[in-house]
Each structure stands twice: as structure tokens, then as C-alpha cells.
Amino acid sequence: MPVIKECVSKFREKLGLSVEPSYIEKTDLSPESNAFLNILAALASYFLEIIKTESDQRKLLKIGRESYEFLVSHFGGMAPNVIQNDFVINKAKVRLYKKDTSSDVPLILYAHGGGWTRGSLETHNTLCARLCHKTGFDVLAVDYRLAPEHPYPAALDDVQTANTWAVQHYQKIIFSGDSAGGNLVTALTLRLRQNKDKEPAALLLFYPSFDLRLVTNDQSPYANDYFLTRDWINQLIVGYLQQHTVNAETDPLISPTIEKNLTHFPHTVIVSAECDPLCQEAYEFVNKLKAAGNKVDHLVVPKVLHAFAQFFDLYPEAEEALDYMAEKVKKNHDSY
Numbered sequence: 001m002p003v004i005k006e007c008v009s010k011f012r013e014k015l016g017l018s019v020e021p022s023y024i025e026k027t028d029l030s031p032e033s034n035a036f037l038n039i040l041a042a043l044a045s046y047f048l049e050i051i052k053t054e055s056d057q058r059k060l061l062k063i064g065r066e067s068y069e070f071l072v073s074h075f076g077g078m079a080p081n082v083i084q085n086d087f088v089i090n091k092a093k094v095r096l097y098k099k100d101t102s103s104d105v106p107l108i109l110y111a112h113g114g115g116w117t118r119g120s121l122e123t124h125n126t127l128c129a130r131l132c133h134k135t136g137f138d139v140l141a142v143d144y145r146l147a148p149e150h151p152y153p154a155a156l157d158d159v160q161t162a163n164t165w166a167v168q169h170y171q172k173i174i175f176s177g178d179s180a181g182g183n184l185v186t187a188l189t190l191r192l193r194q195n196k197d198k199e200p201a202a203l204l205l206f207y208p209s210f211d212l213r214l215v216t217n218d219q220s221p222y223a224n225d226y227f228l229t230r231d232w233i234n235q236l237i238v239g240y241l242q243q244h245t246v247n248a249e250t251d252p253l254i255s256p257t258i259e260k261n262l263t264h265f266p267h268t269v270i271v272s273a274e275c276d277p278l279c280q281e282a283y284e285f286v287n288k289l290k291a292a293g294n295k296v297d298h299l300v301v302p303k304v305l306h307a308f309a310q311f312f313d314l315y316p317e318a319e320e321a322l323d324y325m326a327e328k329v330k331k332n333h334d335s336y
Contacts, residue, residue, distance in 0.1 A: 032308075047064070076125075102136075115179070119180070159185065185203060223277045228278070261292075275304060
């Protein structure tokens with residue numbers, strides 16, 4: 001524990017925070033998750049100091065996005081040496097990762113997390129590079145338009161634009177994403193089914209969001225005080241959907257969990273964080289997929305928080321989760 005506390009203390013010094021608050025420690029979290037919780041508390045303290053003198057919502061949103069990148073830059077770890085190429089597909093910025101120059105490999109289309117309001121190619125660079133390196137597959141990361149400037153369905157449309165390019169260049173495509181990105185690629189799968197277009201061979205999802213219906217009385221033990229709170233989730237949903245918020249009750253392209261016909265759904269691999277209010281959504285969607293006769297693999301990582309899989313320098317479980325994903329998709333991809 002002293003090493004963990006030292007890590008938090010150095011992070012506070014980096015932010016220029018002189019006051020050292022009481023160390024938060026929850027018995028149901030791993031040491032790394034407790035460190036993460038305290039690191040986030042330090043970042044929140046820094047942000048609150050800025051809010052005292054700044055009222056422009058656009059500037060605050062920009063600072064929030066930069067804070068996310070700052071956090072990943074400190075604890076995201078190093079990206080492996082893979083080939084990277086940035087380009088634009090019909091105004092959507094993308095980054096293509098290749099382990100080598102092989103052309104006859106599947107493509108993983110990746111949509112990043114960040115509550116539909118933040119996240120970028122940079123926040124998920126290490127995760128995507130490692131996914132490419134571990135699987136040997138190419139990875140195409142999409143820098144989709146963010147809310148609230150670009151509400152639903154802008155992000156979904158951008159991911160579909162990238163997929164249109166992908167099907168023209170690859171025989172086999174796998175969808176992947178974390179959190180909000182998991183919602184987007186699952187929704188895109190349903191949209192492709194509706195349009196009778198080619199569906200992905202599989203989905204690889206980290207702690208995805210399947211249900212965007214607003215919840216006012218979340219009974220999850222992790223709905224408060226565990227980083228991703230239910231109140232914050234509701235705020236992110238409203239910021240993303242805006243005038244479409246009411247449609248979350250009826251539209252599976254917003255809330256995939258309400259889709260009634262899930263037969264012949266692609267093989268789905270999900271990694272959930274135990275101490276995350278979205279974990280229950282994953283359980284419910286997994287049960288629906290299984291009831292419809294689909295192949296599903298679901299790993300619930302104990303004592304960790306939402307977003308853990310991005311922070312390789314903090315969480316040993318991040319590497320283990322990625323190994324699990326890679327093992328499942330490599331084992332099954334010949335049968336897709």
C-alpha cells in the first residue's frame with residue numbers, strides 16, 4: 001500500500017495540489033482500484049479549482065477532455081511497436097494499426113469510450129496498439145464526432161462510415177469498443193441487421209453500455225462513489241442523445257438491450273468490471289444473447305472499476321483482460 005499511496009501523492013504533486021486529503025480506501029476494491037479512485041479524486045480537485053474561475057461551458061468541456069488525455073498519458077502504459085497510419089474516411093478521422101505488412105488478416109473496427117463526450121485516438125492509442133499486437137489482426141480506430149456538439153446519431157454514423165470503408169478492404173471484420181464505444185458498435189451491428197448489410201464476425205466489448213434509458217433509482221451497490229456514478233451516466237446520456245433521450249425507451253439503436261430479435265447474433269466477448277454500475281447491464285444482455293442461442297463469453301474482473309482496461313501502468317488486470325479477448329477471438333476466428 002505505501003507504493004500505491006506514493007503513486008497518488010506524486011500525481012497530486014504533478015497537478016500542483018498542495019493539500020493532501022484523507023486517503024480513500026474501500027475494502028471491496030483492489031489496491032490498484034483504490035489508487036485509481038484517489039487519482040480521480042485528485043483530478044476532480046484540480047478540476048474544481050478551475051471551475052471556481054471559469055464559467056464558459058465550452059472551455060470546461062475542453063478541459064475535461066484534456067484531463068482524460070492527461071490521465072491516460074500518466075497511467076496508460078507504452079504502446080507496442082506496430083505500424084500506424086492516420087487518414088480520413090469521408091471526414092471521419094481514423095488510425096489503422098498493423099502488426100506487420102500482412103494483408104490477409106481480419107480487421108478489428110474499434111470505437112473508443114468516454115461517455116460519447118470525450119475520448120480520442122490518443123486516449124485509446126495504447127489499448128488499440130496492444131489489441132493489434134496480441135491478436136495479430138489489423139485494428140481501425142475511429143475518432144468519431146463527440147457530443148454535445150454532435151449529438152446522436154453523429155457518432156454512430158461515423159462508425160458506420162468507417163465500417164463501409166472496412167468492408168471494401170477486408171474479408172472479415174470484428175467490432176470492438178469500450179463503454180460508450182461498446183454501445184456504438186453493438187448499435188451498429190443492429191443497424192446493419194435492419195438494413196440486411198454484412199454484419200461483423202464477432203464483437204469484443206469492454207464494460208459496454210447497453211441500456212440508455214434513464215435510471216433514477218439505481219439499486220446497484222456501485223451506483224455511487226465508485227468513479228462512474230449513476231447520476232453521471234444519466235448526464236452523459238442526456239448530453240449524447242439530447243432531443244432523442246426519450247427514444248432510449250423504444251429504439252434498440254440507442255439501447256441495444258431492448259432489441260427483441262437477437263437470433264444469429266455474432267459471437268460476443270465481454271469483459272466487465274465488477275465494481276461498475278454497467279456490469280448489471282452486461283449480465284442482462286449476456287442472458288438475452290444466450291437465451292437466443294448465441295455464443296457468448298463473459299469475464300467479470302473482480303474488485304476493479306470502470307475503464308480499468310485502459311490503464312496498463314496501474315492495473316495488471318488490464319493486460320489479463322486483453323489476453324482474454326485475444327485468446328477468445330483467435331481461437332474462434334476460423335469458424336466465423
